[in-house]
Amino acid sequence: MAIRIPRDQVIYSFSKRHSARYTAVPGDSVIFETVDALGGQIVNESTTLDKIDWSRVNPATGPLYVEGARPGDTLVVEIEDIKVSDRAVILVAPGFGALPDKDFRPSVKILRVVGEKLIFGNLEIKVRPMVGVLGVAPEEGEIPTGTSGYHGGNMDVALLTIGSRVYLPVFTDGALLALGDIHVVQADGEICVAAAEASGEVRVKVGLVKGKRPRYPVIESEDKYSIVAFGKDLDEAAYRASEEAVYTLMRAQGLSFEESYMLASLVVDLRINQVVDPVKGVRAEIPKKYVKLEHLLHHLT
Ligand code: CA
Ligand code: CA
Numbered sequence: 001m002a003i004r005i006p007r008d009q010v011i012y013s014f015s016k017r018h019s020a021r022y023t024a025v026p027g028d029s030v031i032f033e034t035v036d037a038l039g040g041q042i043v044n045e046s047t048t049l050d051k052i053d054w055s056r057v058n059p060a061t062g063p064l065y066v067e068g069a070r071p072g073d074t075l076v077v078e079i080e081d082i083k084v085s086d087r088a089v090i091l092v093a094p095g096f097g098a099l100p101d102k103d104f105r106p107s108v109k110i111l112r113v114v115g116e117k118l119i120f121g122n123l124e125i126k127v128r129p130m131v132g133v134l135g136v137a138p139e140e141g142e143i144p145t146g147t148s149g150y151h152g153g154n155m156d157v158a159l160l161t162i163g164s165r166v167y168l169p170v171f172t173d174g175a176l177l178a179l180g181d182i183h184v185v186q187a188d189g190e191i192c193v194a195a196a197e198a199s200g201e202v203r204v205k206v207g208l209v210k211g212k213r214p215r216y217p218v219i220e221s222e223d224k225y226s227i228v229a230f231g232k233d234l235d236e237a238a239y240r241a242s243e244e245a246v247y248t249l250m251r252a253q254g255l256s257f258e259e260s261y262m263l264a265s266l267v268v269d270l271r272i273n274q275v276v277d278p279v280k281g282v283r284a285e286i287p288k289k290y291v292k293l294e295h296l297l298h299h300l301t
Helices: 235-254 257-267
Strands: 003-005 013-015 023-024 029-034 060-066 075-085 089-090 108-115 118-119 124-125 130-135 142-144 152-154 165-169 175-185 200-209 218-220 222-231 270-274 281-286
Touching: 003 023, 003 060, 029 060, 029 175, 029 222, 060 200, 075 175, 089 118, 130 165, 130 257, 142 200, 152 235, 175 200, 222 235, 235 257
Parallel strands: 003 029, 023 060
Antiparallel strands: 013 142, 029 200, 060 175, 075 165, 075 200, 089 108, 108 118, 118 124, 130 152, 130 175, 165 218, 218 222, 222 281, 270 281
């Protein structure tokens, strides 16, 4: 039977300082019950944002201690299933999102999920459940669950969906995995600052690669590896994603820098994860034809 972490076991930062009440061994499946990114505080469309307790926003369920995980290893998190509630919340507020200078009314919408469709007015949008926040304790300090970094965190990558696998660098014994912020569906960019925010359950299978780790979180999908980089702005995030992709292709293909730089231009897609969180996210997608997992993992020097 899978280990189950209830939704009242939440953290609001990623840190080595949190103690884990739940433990798994590699190969275990673990169910994380999650509350939505607003902490379940939006009760209806007249809930105004000034009524929200912002200290309860972006909860991540966990942390989970993974036996045998040591600094320098890779934690492997395979998303086996995501169950979402039949109700989602989306909101807009002046000062937030990709258009923070616009003048408009703060608004909340409650959306229904019917089978495979999210109902938005008279439109039906295909459901594609994903996990917004997924991370481990960082190398140092305490990083709020609303932001992202080398440890993962609030990556808001639409690719983080059922069947994908995430590789995260381990910085502390047990890794201390936590996750939350399920979206019923989110497009690249997450333009308005929120997606279809829902509570639910995420079942993951945990694993380890010993003795090496990725520089940035890496997501494996059916046909590609995606390097999830971040930065103070999109330029910095794109630089980091490109740099890691070019050096990965060099190792994988035995190319010079010049050739690898050229090849990256031909086969690596840079895509925006989100433009609305405290640090921005860009990913470099490399088709599996050109790299293997081992080329994305580094030994500590
Ligand atoms: Ca998010
Ligand atoms: Ca969210």
